[in-house]
Amino acid sequence: xxxxLHKFVQWQLLSGQLDHWTAYHLAGGAFICKVAxxxxxxxxxxxxxxxxxxxxxxxxEYFIEGTEEVYGTKxxxxxxxxxxxxxxxxIAVWIVL
Numbered sequence: 001x002x003x004x005l006h007k008f009v010q011w012q013l014l015s016g017q018l019d020h021w022t023a024y025h026l027a028g029g030a031f032i033c034k035v036a037x038x039x040x041x042x043x044x045x046x047x048x049x050x051x052x053x054x055x056x057x058x059x060x061e062y063f064i065e066g067t068e069e070v071y072g073t074k075x076x077x078x079x080x081x082x083x084x085x086x087x088x089x090x091i092a093v094w095i096v097l
Contacts, residue, residue: 016076017083029054029088033095043096050092054085 012018029050036046058081067077 012083016071016080019080022083022087025054025084025088026091029091030095032088033092037096046096047089047092051085051089054088058084 009018032050032053033046036049037043041049061081067074071077071080
């Protein structure tokens with residue numbers, strides 16, 4: 001029997017939410033948040049900087065890479081984009097808490 005956590009992670013891998021770039025999005029979110037804080041931004045604006053730059057990055061990826069060309073389907077691309085924005089913003093929120 002497959003354990004619930006294992007099943008959830010497998011679903012994330014198969015749906016395109018987690019891939020080899022997820023760790024880079026986590027690291028990028030943490031780095032951008034810390035730089036924003038070091039430069040004097042408040043907690044809210046540091047998180048918004050991460051989200052805004054992450055959104056710009058995903059828009060650039062859309063125009064450079066496309067959707068189905070890299071991810072196979074638009075659904076997998078949408079899952080991946082949402083997951084990327086979630087993990088980088090979540091790490092920023094965690095840092096400022």
